[in-house]
Amino acid sequence: MTASERIAVGQALTPSRQLEGTVVTIEDGTIEAVQSRAAAERSPTRTYPDGIAVPGFVDAHIHGYAGDAVSGDPDGLVNIAEGVVETGVTSLFPTTVSAPQDELVAAGAATATAVDRDHDGASIAGLHLEGPHVNDDQRGAQDPAALRDPAVEELQAVADAAEGTLARVTLAPELTGADEFIQAAREQGLVVSAGHSGADFETATTAFDAGISIATHLYNGMIGFHHREPGIIGASLLDDGVTAELITDLQHLHPGAIELALAAKGHEGCMLITDAIAATGLPDGEYSLGEMDVVVEDGTSRLVEDGSLAGSTLTMDAAVRNLVEELGLDLSRAVRMATDIPARAMELDDRGRLEPGLRGDLTILDGDLTVQATIVGGEVVYEREAAREATRQ
Structure with a gap:
């Protein structure tokens, strides 16, 4: 080569x-x-x-692939990077789930190690912390025992361990301490996103003005839209400065919900993600997501505990195909949602x-x-x- x-x-x-x-x-x-x-x-x-x-696909939100999960093991991160190239991904942001602080610090250190390794896989572009600072009412498949309010000291500890490879954090902006956390993250040059949130419209709008620029898996893990309280979903759809993540496996989102997001924001305001877990690319069966037990049936991953969707087994090439074949989107627009738009949202100006x-x-x-x-x-x-x-x- x-x-x-x-x-x-x-x-x-x-x-x-x-x-x-x-x-x-x-x-x-x-x-x-x-x-x-x-x-x-x-x-x-x-x-x-x-x-x-x-352009090579950019996956800004992926928890695992082919048996390996994002964790404190650099070998696992490299395995994920080498596996996802068969789905067209050339850059990825390994994404954690809510976990104790020591595990997040370990994930930061593992990312720093993995980024420096030579391997025949996708570029590991930086670590994405999804949680643990999320709303318990909208936690989805996040471990309730690991949830806590934002703390700048925790962010700093992970950033130090990651040695410059921490790229993004997702939190619920309505939580106590979120304002200071968002400010500290932006001062470090991190991308900040809102997710697993019950924020009302005003709180979400204020957080977007403060520096949040991505809506994590729009619709999922968010309080529902109401015509008298549009909430964080409504705020995300209306704010041109916010890029909406979409999981287009046609399980997380009804085609009409995808079309609504595209109508409100245009394809330029939406980015494709997989939210893939370690079960991706493997047969149906029993798996895990962090500390949560998951069962995959007909390719759909759900918590054993209550049947909630638990990440996905979607791949980026399938995400693009679904937009083109099932929703009739022009290929060039679908491709931009998997390449240029996520690269820009993640502040990567050298690819996409x-x-x-x-x-x-x-x-x-x-x-x-x-x-x-x-x-x-x-x-x-x-x-x-x-x-x-x-x-x-």
Whole structure:
């Protein structure tokens, strides 16, 4: 493998248009050119005749994959990063669940270690703490024994252990101490999101003005919308400065709820996430999410205790397919919701688009929107057997 490739595809989706018969040239891990095959000066090193080149998927909210969960084990984080490339993910933000402070500190330290390791997987772009500062009434699959009010000292301890790799925190903005916590997080350059929240409209709006910029899995883990109290859902839909996470497995959200979010915010205001747990990519059965017992039936993960949805087994390629095939969304818009928009929301300016000067992160799809190959920093880290055969012809 090399960090320099010239990849010929049937189509390529750039920020502004769809190109036919394209070569994407990557030098030293960076996109050098996206041009017609006729204009390319050198022969391609790899060819996917029917492939559609899109930017590599960015998953900003993932708890696990193929048996490994986000924890204090750096090996597990690397395994997740190496596994998700088969779903087209080139950047991910490992996401914790609510847990005791020592476990969160350990997750921070593990992230710092994993980020520095060489591996054949997706870029580990930073740690995302989901909880433990969430509302017990909207906890979903968060462990009730681990929930507590926001404390700046706890945030600092995890940040210190993470050595600059802590990227994001999710909390309920109505909790005592949230204002100071949001301010401290933003001062450290962290992305702050609101989730598992019962905030009313005014509280949510004030928190958004204070620096919260993402609505964690919109609709899920939030007090319901009411026409006399639109709450945090209404505030999220109305605020152009807030990007809404959507889990498009068609289990967490009715298609109409997805269409409502798109109508209110446009596709530019919505980002796809998986919220995937360790059971993702594995058969139905009994698993865990943190300290909570989970059962997966027909691909849907629920708490054994009360049947609440517990993360998902969704993958990013399936999230995109569902928008295109089930909701009729244009492919270029669906792809942006899995690439450029989450990259921008997570304040990554070096990826998310097929554009010269950006990271050489590509996902090659076939006509059925199944992943043929995944390229991270110019290195082919995943390739389906059929795609490998095509490149030899």
